[in-house]
Amino acid sequence: MQDEFKIDTVVIGEGDRTALDVFKKIMKDNKVQRVVKTEKPEIKEIPEITKPALFGVTEITRGCGKGCQFCSPTMRTFYSFPLEKIKKEAEMNARAGSKMVVLQTDDLFLYKHHERFVPNRDAIVELVNTIGKIDGVEYLQPAHAALPPVVYDPKMIEEIAPMLVEKGRWKCHGRKVASVEVGIETGSVRLIEKHMHGKALPLEPKDWPEIVTQAVGILNDNDICPLATLVVGLPDEREEDTIATMELVDDLWGSEIFYVPLFFTSEEECLLSSARQADLRRLSEMHWEFFATCWRHNINIWAPDVSSKVAVASALLYPLYYRWKHGAKIGKAIKILGGFEKSSMIEGD
Numbered sequence: 150m151q152d153e154f155k156i157d158t159v160v161i162g163e164g165d166r167t168a169l170d171v172f173k174k175i176m177k178d179n180k181v182q183r184v185v186k187t188e189k190p191e192i193k194e195i196p197e198i199t200k201p202a203l204f205g206v207t208e209i210t211r212g213c214g215k216g217c218q219f220c221s222p223t224m225r226t227f228y229s230f231p232l233e234k235i236k237k238e239a240e241m242n243a244r245a246g247s248k249m250v251v252l253q254t255d256d257l258f259l260y261k262h263h264e265r266f267v268p269n270r271d272a273i274v275e276l277v278n279t280i281g282k283i284d285g286v287e288y289l290q291p292a293h294a295a296l297p298p299v300v301y302d303p304k305m306i307e308e309i310a311p312m313l314v315e316k317g318r319w320k321c322h323g324r325k326v327a328s329v330e331v332g333i334e335t336g337s338v339r340l341i342e343k344h345m346h347g348k349a350l351p352l353e354p355k356d357w358p359e360i361v362t363q364a365v366g367i368l369n370d371n372d373i374c375p376l377a378t379l380v381v382g383l384p385d386e387r388e389e390d391t392i393a394t395m396e397l398v399d400d401l402w403g404s405e406i407f408y409v410p411l412f413f414t415s416e417e418e419c420l421l422s423s424a425r426q427a428d429l430r431r432l433s434e435m436h437w438e439f440f441a442t443c444w445r446h447n448i449n450i451w452a453p454d455v456s457s458k459v460a461v462a463s464a465l466l467y468p469l470y471y472r473w474k475h476g477a478k479i480g481k482a483i484k485i486l487g488g489f490e491k492s493s494m495i496e497g498d
C-alpha cells in the first residue's frame with residue numbers, strides 16, 4: 150500500500166517525542182526510513198496545541214490500561230491531562246471559530262480515575278461543566294465512554310447529563326439528546342473473559358450483559374443515546390457467542406441506541422495483531438441476521454420515516470445484487486432489514 154500510494158514514510162505510534170525529528174529531517178532533505186516506530190513520550194513532553202484542531206478536538210486522556218486484546222490505545226501509557234491545559238486548548242479552539250469541542254479520550258470516565266478504574270465523579274463533573282461554559286462552545290461531544298462506570302455511579306451521569314444535553318447536537322424522536330460512542334462489543338461473557346477481561350472494571354466480567362442493559366437504561370433516562378460498537382468475528386468466536394450477542398440486542402430492543410456492528414480487525418499495535426481478520430466472505434447466516442437486526446433497530450429508532458423506502462430497496466437489492474454475490478444465506482437478513490420478517494431472536498417490537 151505504501152508503494153501504491155507513493156508514501157515515502159509511515160510514522161507509527163505517538164508522535165510527540167519522535168515525529169518532530171522526522172519532519173525536521175524531511176525539511177532538510179535528509180533521508181528518512183520508510184517506517185518509523187516512535188518512542189513513548191512522557192507527559193511533560195506532550196505539548197499544548199497552539200493552533201485549532203479539526204472539530205475542536207481537545208485531548209483529555211491518552212491510553213486506557215484495561216487491556217482489551219484487540220485495542221491499540223491500551224498499549225499506550227495512560228495520562229489524564231491537567232484541567233488547565235485542556236481548558237486553554239478548548240478556549241483556543243473556540244476563539245478560532247470552532248463551535249464544537251470534542252473531548253478526545255478512549256473513555257470519558259477514565260479522566261483522573263481512582264484505583265481499579267473507579268470513576269472520579271468530582272473531576273469528571275468539573276471537566277464537563279468547565280469546558281461546556283467556555284464562550285463560543287455550542288456543542289460539547291465526548292469521543293468515547295465506557296458502560297460499567299455508568300452503572301457504578303449513576304449520580305455522576307445525572308450531574309453531567311444536563312450540560313451534555315444542552316450542548317448536544319443530536320435529536321431522537323424529536324427531542325434534543327446527547328450521545329457518546331460506547332463499546333458493547335459482544336453479549337458473550339465467554340468472549341469478554343477471554344479477550345477483554347478488564348472491560349467490565351470496576352465491575353465483574355461475568356455480569357457483562359446486565360451491565361450493558363442497565364447502563365443503556367441509565368443513559369437513556371438522562372437523555373443520552375449512545376452509539377455502540379459490536380464486533381463480529383473475534384478469534385475463537387462460536388455460534389453460541391453470536392447467539393448471546395443477539396440475545397443482548399433483543400434485551401435492548403427499543404432502547405435509544407445506535408448500533409455500529411463491525412468486523413474484528415487485527416490492528417498493528419495490539420495483542421491480537423497476528424489474529425485472522427473477519428471479512429464478508431466468512432460471515433455465517435446468523436452473522437448476516439445479526440447485522441440486519443442491528444440496522445433494522447437503527448432505522449426503527451432513528452429514521453422510522455424512511456422505513457418503507459428501505460423495504461423497497463431491500464426487496465430490489467436482494468435479487469439484483471446480494472443474492473448473486475453472497476448466496477442464499479443472506480435471504481433472511483434482507484427480509485429482516487426490509488421489515489418483512491423479525492429475527493428469530495427478537496420476539497417483541
Ligand code: SF4
Binds near residue numbers: 213214221223345348
Ligand atoms: S476499555 Fe476500550 S479503550 Fe480500554 S482497552 Fe478496552 S477497548 Fe481499549
